[in-house]
Amino acid sequence: MTTTERHSYDVLVIGAGGAGLRAAIEARSQGLRTAIITKSLFGKAHTVMAEGGAAAAMGNVNSNDSWQVHFRDTLRGGKFLNNPRMAELHAKESPDRIWELETYGALFDRTPEGKINQRNFGGHEYPRLAHVGDRTGLELIRTLQQKIVSMQQEDLAEFGDAEARIKVFAECSIIELLKDGDAVSGAFGYWRETGDYILFEAPAIVLATGGIGKSYKITSNSWEYTGDGHALATRAGATLINMEFIQFHPTGMVWPPSVKGILVTESVRGDGGVLRNSEGKRFMFEYIPDVFKAQYATTEEEGDRWYTDPENNKRPPELLPRDEVARAINSEVKAGRGSPHGGVFLDVSTRMTPEQIIKRLPSMHHQFKELADVDITAEPMEVGPTCHYVMGGVEVDADTQQSRVTGLYAAGEVSGGMHGSNRLGGNSLSDLLVFGRRAGLHAAEYVRGLGVERPAVSDDDVEAVRTWANAPLNATGEDTVNPYDLHAELQQCMNELVGIIRRQEEVGAALAKLDTLAERYTKVAVSGGRAFNPGWHLAMDLRNMLLVSRCVAMAALERTESRGGHTREEHPAMDPEWRKINLVLAASEDGKVSLDRKPVPVIRPDLLALFDEAELKKYLTTEELAAAGEEASQ
Amino acid sequence: MSYQAHFRVWRGDIDGGGLQDFTVEVNEGEVVLDIIHRIQATQAPDLAVRWNCKAGKCGSCSAEINGWPRLMCMTRMSIFSPEETITVTPLRTFPVIRDLVTDVSFNFKKAQAVPAFAPPKELQPGEYRMQQVDVERSQEFRKCIECFLCQTVCHVIRDHEENKPHFAGPRFLMRIAELDMHPLDVADRKDLAQDEHGLGYCNITKCCTEVCPEHIKITDNALIPMKERVMTRKYDPLIWLGRKIARRS
Numbered sequence: 001m002t003t004t005e006r007h008s009y010d011v012l013v014i015g016a017g018g019a020g021l022r023a024a025i026e027a028r029s030q031g032l033r034t035a036i037i038t039k040s041l042f043g044k045a046h047t048v049m050a051e052g053g054a055a056a057a058m059g060n061v062n063s064n065d066s067w068q069v070h071f072r073d074t075l076r077g078g079k080f081l082n083n084p085r086m087a088e089l090h091a092k093e094s095p096d097r098i099w100e101l102e103t104y105g106a107l108f109d110r111t112p113e114g115k116i117n118q119r120n121f122g123g124h125e126y127p128r129l130a131h132v133g134d135r136t137g138l139e140l141i142r143t144l145q146q147k148i149v150s151m152q153q154e155d156l157a158e159f160g161d162a163e164a165r166i167k168v169f170a171e172c173s174i175i176e177l178l179k180d181g182d183a184v185s186g187a188f189g190y191w192r193e194t195g196d197y198i199l200f201e202a203p204a205i206v207l208a209t210g211g212i213g214k215s216y217k218i219t220s221n222s223w224e225y226t227g228d229g230h231a232l233a234t235r236a237g238a239t240l241i242n243m244e245f246i247q248f249h250p251t252g253m254v255w256p257p258s259v260k261g262i263l264v265t266e267s268v269r270g271d272g273g274v275l276r277n278s279e280g281k282r283f284m285f286e287y288i289p290d291v292f293k294a295q296y297a298t299t300e301e302e303g304d305r306w307y308t309d310p311e312n313n314k315r316p317p318e319l320l321p322r323d324e325v326a327r328a329i330n331s332e333v334k335a336g337r338g339s340p341h342g343g344v345f346l347d348v349s350t351r352m353t354p355e356q357i358i359k360r361l362p363s364m365h366h367q368f369k370e371l372a373d374v375d376i377t378a379e380p381m382e383v384g385p386t387c388h389y390v391m392g393g394v395e396v397d398a399d400t401q402q403s404r405v406t407g408l409y410a411a412g413e414v415s416g417g418m419h420g421s422n423r424l425g426g427n428s429l430s431d432l433l434v435f436g437r438r439a440g441l442h443a444a445e446y447v448r449g450l451g452v453e454r455p456a457v458s459d460d461d462v463e464a465v466r467t468w469a470n471a472p473l474n475a476t477g478e479d480t481v482n483p484y485d486l487h488a489e490l491q492q493c494m495n496e497l498v499g500i501i502r503r504q505e506e507v508g509a510a511l512a513k514l515d516t517l518a519e520r521y522t523k524v525a526v527s528g529g530r531a532f533n534p535g536w537h538l539a540m541d542l543r544n545m546l547l548v549s550r551c552v553a554m555a556a557l558e559r560t561e562s563r564g565g566h567t568r569e570e571h572p573a574m575d576p577e578w579r580k581i582n583l584v585l586a587a588s589e590d591g592k593v594s595l596d597r598k599p600v601p602v603i604r605p606d607l608l609a610l611f612d613e614a615e616l617k618k619y620l621t622t623e624e625l626a627a628a629g630e631e632a633s634q
Numbered sequence: 635m636s637y638q639a640h641f642r643v644w645r646g647d648i649d650g651g652g653l654q655d656f657t658v659e660v661n662e663g664e665v666v667l668d669i670i671h672r673i674q675a676t677q678a679p680d681l682a683v684r685w686n687c688k689a690g691k692c693g694s695c696s697a698e699i700n701g702w703p704r705l706m707c708m709t710r711m712s713i714f715s716p717e718e719t720i721t722v723t724p725l726r727t728f729p730v731i732r733d734l735v736t737d738v739s740f741n742f743k744k745a746q747a748v749p750a751f752a753p754p755k756e757l758q759p760g761e762y763r764m765q766q767v768d769v770e771r772s773q774e775f776r777k778c779i780e781c782f783l784c785q786t787v788c789h790v791i792r793d794h795e796e797n798k799p800h801f802a803g804p805r806f807l808m809r810i811a812e813l814d815m816h817p818l819d820v821a822d823r824k825d826l827a828q829d830e831h832g833l834g835y836c837n838i839t840k841c842c843t844e845v846c847p848e849h850i851k852i853t854d855n856a857l858i859p860m861k862e863r864v865m866t867r868k869y870d871p872l873i874w875l876g877r878k879i880a881r882r883s
Contacts (some may be wrong), residue, residue, distance in 0.1 A: 041684075042742060043780055044692045099759035105751030105816070107769045107776060114763035132773065138691065139776060150750030162746060193731050222686045256663020262689045362777075366849075367689065370708050371665070484675040528680025531647065532732040535679035 004462070005198045009035040010447045011440070012187060012202035014174050014229060017045035018137075018432030019412025019439070020208030021144035022097075026440030027206075028151055028166040032447055034440075035200060036148075037169045037189070039224050043145045046210050046222050047432065050137025051265035051363060053119055053129025054433070055426035056094035060115040061127040062310075067091040069125050072610050074427060075603075076291075077123040077321045078391075078420020079564045080579055080619040081242070084603040085398035086418040090427070090434050097433035098130050104150075106143040108132055120270040120310075123321040123424040125295075134265045134363045140429055172198060174228065175540055176465045177205060177236040180455035183406035184236065188465045192537060195530025197466060203454045204443035206401075207233055207394060207410040208436065212246075212552070215545045216387035216499075217491035220252055220263040226541040227548030229414035233394045234547060234593070238403035240585040241416040241598075243392035243548075244555035245565035247423055248500045250325035252386025254343035259371045261386040264346065264364060266425045268381075269318045271360055272307050272351035275329070276380070277337035277344055284317035287328035291574075291618045292320060307351070323422045323564050326385040330500050333384065343384035349377055385500055389428065391419045391565055392555070395584060398601075400442035401435055407446060407455065411439035421564025472526045472539040480525035483539040490517055490545060498553050503569045507557045514550050521546060547593070554595050555583040576621040605631045635662040637716045641669060643681070644723040647732045653721065654678075660711050666722065667695055667706035670734070682733035690847060693781030697734050698723045703783040703845045725786040726793075740798060741782050744806045747830070751813055752821040768817040775812035775856055777848045778805065784842035784852055790835045801832035804842035804852050811856035814863065828864045833857070 011027040013020045016038035027034040038045065057070040070091035075082055098116065102108070108130050109117040118127040132139040152162040159165075174189035186201040209229030213221025234240055251264040269275075277283045285303075288296050296317045297303035303316025318325070329344050339345055348357060354377035358365050361376070368374040368381060393416035394403050401409045412432045419427065472483070497510035521542060526535035561575040562568050581597050588594040608616070608628050616625060639660045642653040656673050667685055674681045685695040688707045695706040700721050714720055728736040753762075784804040791797050802810075810831060814823045827833040838861075840853040850856075867873055 040686055040692075041694065041738070044686050044694050046687070048692050048779070049687050049689065096759065099762075102762045103753055103757075103759050105753075105813075105819075107764075107773050107816070109773075110764055110766040110769060112766075114765055117766075132776070135691075135777065138779065142776060142778075146745075146750065149746055149748075152746060153750060156746075193735075222688065222692070224686065257661065258664040258668045259689070363691070370690065371710070372663075482679070484679065488675075526679060532682035532735050533680045534674060534682060 005196065006201070007035065007199070008201045009033050010202065011035070011204045011206065011443045012037065012200050013206045013208060013440070014187065014232070015045070015208035015210060015412070015414070016040070016042060016168065017047040017208060017210055017412065018140050018144065018429060019436035020045070020206065021141070021148060022433050022436030023206045023208055023411055023440035023443070024166060025144065025147055025151070026437045027444045030441065030444035030448075032165070032444050034166045035169060035202070036167070037172050037174060037187075037200070039173050039192070040171065042168045042170050043141055045141055046224060047141045047429070048138045049220065049222065049263065050140070050429055051134040051263065052121055052267045052270065053131030053136045053426050054094070054098055054140065054429035055121070055124060055128045055424065056098045056130055056430050057091060057128060058095045058098065058116060058118065058130070060111055061118040065126040065128060068610050070094070070128065071607065073124050074424060075420070077422050077424040077427070079422060079574065080420065080603075081563065081600060082420030083398050083417030083601050084607055085601065086435070088607060089398065089438070090418060090431060093434045094430040097430065097437065101140070101143050101433075104143045104147040106139055108139070119267060120315075120319065121425045122266055122269065122319045122325070124426065129426040131267070133359070134267050134361050136429060140432075169198070173537065173540060174232065175469055177232050177408070178457050178461050179236060179405070180458070183455040184408045185455035186457045188462055190469070193532055195533060195536065197469075199457065199462060201457050203450055204407045204409065204447045206439045206443050207408070207414050208412050208439070209414045211390045211413040212545070212548045213387045213390075215490060215494045215549045215552075217495040218252065218261040219387040220249055220261055221387065227544045228541065229410060230393060230551070231544035231547045233403055233405070233408065233410060233414075234551070234585070234587050236405050236408060237587065238405045238408055239395040240392060240551055241395045241582045242421070243390070243416075243551045243585055244559050244583060245391035245421045246387060246552065247322055247389040247391060247565045248326040248385040249388035250322055250329050250385055251346055251383035252388075253372065254339070254382050254384040255341035256372060262367070262371070263386065263388065264381060264383050265361070266322070268346060268348050268361060268364060271348065273318065273346050273348035274316070274351070275318050275325070275344055275346055277332045278339060279337055283332050283337070283344075284320065284325065284328055287324060287331070288317050288320065289324060292324070296320065321422055321424060326500060327567060329383070329385055339382040341382050343382040345380040346383045347380035349379060354378070387495075389413060389423055391421060391423055392416045392552075399438070401439035402442060402446075407443075409439040409443050411435040421566060469540065472524045472536060473530065475523065475525035479523055481520045481523045483524050483526060483535055483542055486517060486520060486524065487538060487542060487545070490542075490549060493517070494549055494552070498549075498556050501567050501569050502556050504557065507553055510553045511550070511557065514546065514553060518546050550593055551585045554593060555585065558583055558595055574619075576619060576624070579619055580621070580624075636660065639669065639711070639716065640719045641673065642719060642721045643670070643673065643734070645681070645733050646730065648730055651730070664711045665707055666699055666709040666711065666720070669711065670706060670722065682731070682735045684735045691779060693779030696725055696781045696783050696786070698726060698786070703787045705781055705783070705847050708847055725782065727786040727788075727791055738782055741780070741785060741803070741805065744802045745809070747802070748806055748809050748813070749821060749823070749826070751816065751819055753818050754820055757818070762818060764817045771815045771855070772812045774850055775808050777850055778808065779848060780805065781847060783845040783847065787841045787845045789839065789841065790832070797832070797835065801835050804836070804857065807831060807833055807836065807860065808850070808852050808856040811860040814860065824864045824867050827860055833860060833864060836861070
C-alpha cells in the first residue's frame with residue numbers, strides 16, 4: 001500500500017467561500033485546530049461573484065426596518081416553505097454579522113451619516129442590502145480571507161507557526177467522507193497540482209461547498225459548483241431537502257454565446273432598471289401574481305414615483321421575487337416578444353446619468369463593455385434566465401447546522417431549508433455569515449464534548465476510495481467515455497428537461513437519461529497523468545453532478561404544484577397541502593436514491609402573527625388557519 | 635462567422651516544455667478561455683489551466699497572451715485577426731506547475747507579511763462611522779481581484795528572482811496603501827512599506843497599472859501617494875527632529 005499524506009484536525013471545513021471561511025474563523029476562535037479545504041486558490045470562491053449585497057435589517061436607510069420585517073419578506077419570498085426557525089435566526093443575526101465584518105476591515109458604501117448604506121432589492125420591503133457598488137461578494141471574501149490571515153499572524157507571534165491553528169489547503173478536492181459508525185471521522189481527497197492523495201482525520205466536518213449549477217448548461221455558476229457537498233453528504237448518510245427548487249436568476253447575459261448565463265446583478269433593477277419586450281412594453285405589470293398584488297405598483301407612473309418617494313408609492317413589479325420575474329421573461333420570449341438573441345431588454349440608461357451608472361454599477365458597465373460591446377449607459381442590455389442558486393441542500397438542525405450524521409455540518413448554499421422554495425436576492429451573503437458562524441461554533445462545541453476517543457478512519461474505506469478514484473486513469477478499451485462529452489450531455493439534459501418549466505414526461509425522460517449517463521459513467525477514461533489533469537478532475541466531479549441531478553429530477557417529478565423555483569406546467573397553481581410537505585432524499589441501500597415526504601417545521605404562533613389573516617389565507621390550508629386562530633385566541 | 639485559428643500553447647512542467655501548435659475552431663463572441671477549453675475538450679484533455687468564474691471577477695485565469703499579461707476570460711478573440719497566431723504562455727514571474735498553471739504561492743506569503751487592519755480598540759461593532767468620500771480611496775484598491783498580473787509584469791521581480799524576498803510587488807504595496815488610507819486604521823505602515831516591503835524598488839514605470847484588468851490606478855493612486863507619505867516622514871525636518879529626540883529618551 002502506498003503511503004498517503006495524512007493530517008489530523010479538530011474541525012475540517014470543506015469549501016472556502018463565505019460560509020466556509022466564516023465557519024473556520026469561528027472554529028479557530030473557539031481555540032480549535034481548523035483546516036480549510038478548497039478546490040481553488042484561497043480567495044477565488046464563487047462568493048466573489050455575488051454582486052448586489054448582503055441583506056441585514058440594520059435600519060440605516062429606513063428606520064422602520066426590523067428583523068420581523070426581514071423575516072416576513074423572507075417567508076413571502078420562499079412561499080412559506082422555509083424552515084421558519086432558520087429564517088428567524090437569519091433575520092435576527094444578520095446585522096451583527098455585517099457589523100463584525102467592519103471590524104475585520106470591510107469597507108461598505110456609506111450613508112450621509114457615515115453608516116453602512118443599504119440598497120433596495122427584489123422582495124425586500126425596505127432598503128436592506130449592505131453593499132460595495134456591485135462587487136459586494138468580492139468585499140466579503142477578501143475581508144474574511146484577510147481576517148484568516150490576521151489570525152495566522154497572531155498564531156505566528158504566539159506559536160512561531162502561522163498555520164498552528166488554521167491552515168488553508170488550496171487546490172485540494174475531497175472525494176469522499178469517512179465514517180466510524182454513525183459519526184464522521186475524516187475525509188479523503190487529492191491535491192489538484194500533483195494528483196497525490198491526502199487523508200484528513202477530523203471528528204467534525206463543515207460542508208460549505210456551495211451549489212450545483214454546473215449540472216446545467218446555462219448557469220451563472222463557476223466550474224466549482226458541482227454539488228460536491230450535496231453528494232458527499234448524501235453518500236455519508238445525510239438527507240437532502242427542497243432539491244426541486246432551483247433559482248433561475250431572471251437576468252443573465254444572453255449574448256455573445258460564450259458568456260451566456262453570466263449574471264447581470266439585480267441591483268440594475270433595484271437602482272431603476274426596467275424590463276421591456278420587443279414591442280417596447282414594460283411587461284412585468286402583466287405578471288403580478290395575486291399573492292403580491294397588494295405590495296406592487298399597478299401603473300408605470302406609480303412604479304416610477306417609488307424610486308424617489310417610497311413612502312407613498314408601491315414598488316414596480318420589476319422588483320418582484322426572482323422566480324416571478326424569471327417566469328415572466330420566459331413567457332415573453334416564448335410568445336415571440338423577445339430580443340434578437342432570445343432574451344428581453346433591461347434598460348438602466350433612461351433612469352440614471354452615465355456617471356451614476358458607472359458609480360453604482362461599475363462591474364456591469366465593465367462586463368458589458370468588455371464582453372458584449374454594449375455601453376449600458378446608452379443602450380439596453382439583453383437578458384434572460386440563468387441557473388443561479390439551489391434552494392435545496394443538506395437537511396440540518398436550524399440552530400446547530402448539524403445534518404443527520406453526527407459531526408457533519410452544512411452551511412450556506414449547500415444546506416437546505418432557510419430559503420424555502422425561493423431565495424431573495426441579498427439573503428445569500430447574510431445566510432453565509434449567520435450559518436457559517438453557527439456551523440463553526442457548534443462543530444467546535446461537539447468536538448470539545450468528545451473525550452480522547454475520536455471516531456477512527458478505516459484503512460479499508462480509504463483503500464476502496466483510492467481504487468475507485470484511480471479507475472478513470474487506468475481505464476482502457478474501445479468503449480471508454482470522454483468526461484467532457486458526458487458532462488455536456490448532462491448539462492443539456494438538465495437544461496432542457498428539468499429547467500424553469502417542468503413537464504411530467506420530460507422530467508421522466510430526464511430520469512431515464514440519467515440512468516444511461518450513470519451507466520456510461522462507469523466507463524469514463526482520461527488520458528494523461530495525475531499532475532494537474534483537468535480531465536481527471538472532471539471525472540471525479542461528474543459522479544457528484546450525476547447524483548445531485550437525480551435528486552433534483554426525482555423531487556421535481558414528485559411535487560405536483562408550482563411554487564418558487566419549481567414550476568410544473570400541468571400544475572400551475574400553488575397548493576396549500578403541498579406547502580406542508582418537504583421532499584427528503586437519501587441514499588438507499590442499493591446505491592440509488594430514495595424519496596420521502598416529511599412535514600415542513602411548523603411556524604411558531606408569534607411568528608405567524610407577523611402576517612395578517614388575508615395574506616395567510618393565500619398560503620395555508622383551512623385547518624392550519626383554524627388552528628392558528630385558536631392559538632391566537634387563547 | 636466561425637473560423638479555424640492557429641494557437642500556440644506552452645505545455646510542460648518545471649523540468650521544461652515548449653510551445654505546442656493547435657488548429658482550433660473560433661466562433662463569434664468568444665474569448666481566449668473558450669478556445670483553451672475547446673482544445674481541452676477536443677484535442678488535449680489534460681491541458682492544465684486554472685479558471686473559475688469566466689466573468690473577470692475571480693482573477694484565476696491569468697496568462698500571457700502574445701506576451702501580454704491578461705485574463706483569458708476577458709480577452710475577446712475579436713481583437714485578433716483570423717490569420718494571427720495566438721501564443722498563450724504561463725505567467726513568467728512564477729514557477730510553472732504544469733502547462734498554463736503556475737505556482738503563485740509567492741503572493742500568499744507576501745499577503746501574510748502585511749500586518750492586518752488595526753481599528754481603534756474602543757470602537758465596538760456597529761459604531762463605525764466613515765464618510766463615503768473617505769472610504770473611496772481604499773475602496774478603489776479593494777476592487778483588486780488578485781489575478782497577480784501586476785505582479786507578473788513588474789520588472790523588479792519579473793526577471794529578478796533575487797529581489798523577491800525584499801519586494802512585495804504592486805499588489806501588496808497597494809494593500810499597505812489601502813490600509814494606510816483606511817479612515818479608521820491606527821497602525822503606522824510607512825516605515826514598513828519602505829523597509830520591509832521594498833517600496834523604494836518601484837520606479838513608477840506604471841506597467842502594473844497598464845495590465846490591471848480592474849483598471850485600478852495602482853501607481854498613481856496607491857504607490858506614488860505611499861512614496862510621498864514615506865518621504866514626508868523621512869525628510870520633514872520637524873518629524874526628523876521629533877524622532878531624534880524620542881530615540882534619545
